[in-house]
Amino acid sequence: MNKLKRASHTLHTFTFSLLLVGSAMAFPLAAQERLAALAGDGSVMLRSPKGELLVSINPDRALVPASILKIPLAQVALTTLGEDFRFETHFYRNDSGDLLIRGLGDPFLVSEEIARIADILAQRGLQQIRRLVMDDSAFEADPDLPLERGASDPYAARNSALAVNFNTVNLAWTADGRLITGEAQTPLTALARELGAALSPGEEQRINLGDDPRAGLRQVQQLFRLFLEESGITVSDAGFNRSAVSDQWTLFYQHRSSRSLRENLDGLLRYSNNFIANQLFLTLAAQGSGYPVTSEVARAVLQQQLAELYGDSFGRDPQSLLMLEGSGLSRTQRSSGAGMMHILEVFKPYADLLPEVNGVLRKSGTLTGVYNFVGYIRGPEGLYPFVILTNQAANNRAEILQLLKRQL
Numbered sequence: 001m002n003k004l005k006r007a008s009h010t011l012h013t014f015t016f017s018l019l020l021v022g023s024a025m026a027f028p029l030a031a032q033e034r035l036a037a038l039a040g041d042g043s044v045m046l047r048s049p050k051g052e053l054l055v056s057i058n059p060d061r062a063l064v065p066a067s068i069l070k071i072p073l074a075q076v077a078l079t080t081l082g083e084d085f086r087f088e089t090h091f092y093r094n095d096s097g098d099l100l101i102r103g104l105g106d107p108f109l110v111s112e113e114i115a116r117i118a119d120i121l122a123q124r125g126l127q128q129i130r131r132l133v134m135d136d137s138a139f140e141a142d143p144d145l146p147l148e149r150g151a152s153d154p155y156a157a158r159n160s161a162l163a164v165n166f167n168t169v170n171l172a173w174t175a176d177g178r179l180i181t182g183e184a185q186t187p188l189t190a191l192a193r194e195l196g197a198a199l200s201p202g203e204e205q206r207i208n209l210g211d212d213p214r215a216g217l218r219q220v221q222q223l224f225r226l227f228l229e230e231s232g233i234t235v236s237d238a239g240f241n242r243s244a245v246s247d248q249w250t251l252f253y254q255h256r257s258s259r260s261l262r263e264n265l266d267g268l269l270r271y272s273n274n275f276i277a278n279q280l281f282l283t284l285a286a287q288g289s290g291y292p293v294t295s296e297v298a299r300a301v302l303q304q305q306l307a308e309l310y311g312d313s314f315g316r317d318p319q320s321l322l323m324l325e326g327s328g329l330s331r332t333q334r335s336s337g338a339g340m341m342h343i344l345e346v347f348k349p350y351a352d353l354l355p356e357v358n359g360v361l362r363k364s365g366t367l368t369g370v371y372n373f374v375g376y377i378r379g380p381e382g383l384y385p386f387v388i389l390t391n392q393a394a395n396n397r398a399e400i401l402q403l404l405k406r407q408l
Contacts, residue, residue, distance in 0.1 A: 103162025
């Protein structure tokens with residue numbers, strides 16, 4: 001009797017509709033009960049490639065999404081900017097022989113890209129520079145983003161209009177404790193040596209450049225100087241200089257990144273890179289409002305773009321999607337299973353941007369007490385969109401996913 005009541009309660013509380021290849025099929029009762037127990041107060045959904053609802057548990061419950069928000073961010077970027085969009089970095093000269101580097105938010109201004117830029121500047125006849133001047137004024141100085149202050153992990157790297165190597169340095173040590181670069185393409189700068197001196201020798205580690213925006217700009221200046229000199233361009237003054245572009249400057253070179261937006265999104269979704277996410281979040285605002293960009297304006301622009309892409313309730317309504325930034329680190333953000341399922345249906349043409357694991361194209365979302373999976377299961381008829389949102393102490397998402405896969 002108790003088992004019968006429990007099964008009846010499960011079927012009453014949770015919507016379970018199972019339709020496979022056009023014919024009605026039910027999950028075995030044991031599977032239904034197990035899914036319900038694993039989901040707890042979370043949401044689980046599954047659709048067929050034809051859009052038929054196969055599983056629906058708590059579809060309208062608003063839950064913390066974490067990094068799965070990078071999926072709607074990616075689609076807004078694709079829709080607004082286009083797959084072939086390329087970030088730019090501008091280089092200006094003045095009558096004193098200075099070179100000003102104006103960043104416009106390129107998240108992949110990495111060492112290899114800087115080496116290309118240095119060679120191009122040399123090819124354009126640049127031989128000597130008095131001072132290198134850093135211009136990060138395209139973004140507000142301290143964006144209101146949910147970063148953990150004081151954390152050294154790369155996931156907490158601060159965003160800036162001008163940053164290199166994701167605003168991080170990769171450090172390593174030899175067997176006898178000597179500090180060396182952790183990546184062959186990036187020489188050790190003076191700042192990297194300072195940061196390394198404060199650490200105990202050990203395994204290779206990547207750390208962010210801290211909360212002070214000047215530290216990130218110092219790394220830009222020092223790294224550019226090393227690569228410029230390697231390309232035969234002399235920099236006379238090694239001091240740190242920061243200023244916004246003005247009428248005294250003349251545009252010398254306008255660099256377009258070697259990476260397309262689609263290639264940026266591959267890095268965003270494959271590695272769940274928070275720095276790339278919020279560089280995109282801020283850049284999207286500039287397309288409509290211009291520079292300088294503030295996080296407040298970026299938030300309003302993103303929410304409007306989400307509403308236009310998915311429907312009026314998306315962006316500001318937690319029952320569908322409440323999105324305030326790009327990384328998913330904010331615990332204030334919310335999405336329902338039904339809202340995320342709608343996003344996945346629209347995102348399906350770009351499903352291949354998601355990393356594939358054992359026949360599942362998926363994006364995870366993880367914070368303490370937040371364990372989510374969303375994506376597409378490869379099945380007999382094509383891609384089956386699924387949503388697993390659990391905000392609880394137990395991490396059951398992998399077992400839930402396996403239960404869903406076994407029924408296809």
